[in-house]
């Protein structure tokens with residue numbers, strides 16, 4: 001397939017691009033290269049003749065139209081977004097621009113492509129979103145595709161808005177849209193301001209490991225490689241007009257997750273002066289509007305497309321921690337470039 005992937009220099013988008021190239025697809029990666037992007041994430045596919053890159057802002061509808069007309073994708077996989085909840089609290093504007101206006105521009109460009117007759121049969125616009133649009137759960141239950149939208153942060157509100165636009169373009173303009181909503185991703189190449197890299201890097205450097213509130217918030221954790229596989233399946237086989245929830249079936253409280261990482265580091269770093277690393281845990285003021293629990297019911301994608309997560313959290317987290325230990329130069333280069341870690345020292349999305 002010819003896949004146009006927006007946000008392909010970010011964490012999940014680059015996993016999709018690497019996997020798509022490995023699977024034999026052609027990829028056009030469209031990315032503005034914001035602070036969250038890193039071309040090192042796609043270095044291993046950069047010289048592949050089936051891989052193409054365009055530095056563009058998705059808000060630029062003319063540029064999106066030109067890229068689509070030139071590349072003639074079989075599917076657009078739309079991942080480009082401002083993605084960090086804490087940043088959306090400090091400054092929501094970029095989230096409105098990219099997540100809402102940018103999605104609108106891309107939907108319009110895709111609509112023009114279909115209307116012109118140039119789009120191939122089976123073309124799909126795959127909009128990638130989050131479980132955070134559903135709001136917060138109590139101790140029981142899990143989000144299904146029919147759960148009501150109740151976003152609580154500027155980030156999740158902007159993603160919810162973009163989901164609504166995608167849905168409306170499907171209903172009103174017959175654009176073949178598929179939407180997927182996933183839980184917290186983890187794995188290699190995640191930007192160092194997010195929870196898991198923060199824990200590993202702070203522990204390595206003997207600095208406090210910040211945990212919001214009492215660390216009781218619960219998230220479902222999805223290995224990024226499993227997610228990339230699910231996304232490629234949805235882009236190829238998802239039924240237009242449908243939504244698919246994608247989860248890892250691995251719920252953990254933030255505190256349990258941080259302790260799991262600390263235990264892995266204790267084993268890996270026998271000489272570390274910071275052992276046991278969980279002694280570095282420092283509880284910090286809770287994030288405003290912090291959702292208590294997210295959980296995903298992913299029966300539908302399993303039933304309809306035969307996908308199920310294959311990575312256990314124990315194995316996935318061990319691989320992830322090992323990757324950050326082995327790829328110090330990757331995250332050190334990002335830190336040298338400088339990014340604002342001071343804000344709240346990056347906690348789970």
Ligand SMILES: NC(=O)c1ccc[n+]([C@@H]2O[C@H](COP(=O)([O-])OP(=O)(O)OC[C@H]3O[C@@H](n4cnc5c(N)ncnc54)[C@H](O)[C@@H]3O)[C@@H](O)[C@H]2O)c1
Pocket residue numbers: 006007008009010011012013030031032033034035036037038056057058059078079080081082083084098102128129130131159182183184185186191349
């Ligand atoms: N990371 C998660 O756990 C998670 C969970 C659920 C959903 N999602 C969704 O998955 C998608 C990817 O998330 P991620 O964690 O890889 O994000 P990321 O922040 O790592 O990457 C986002 C990418 O989008 C690019 N981008 C931002 N604004 C752009 C613009 N205006 N034009 C073009 N490119 C732009 C950035 O340069 C970056 O490369 C997002 O839509 C996010 O909402 C992520």
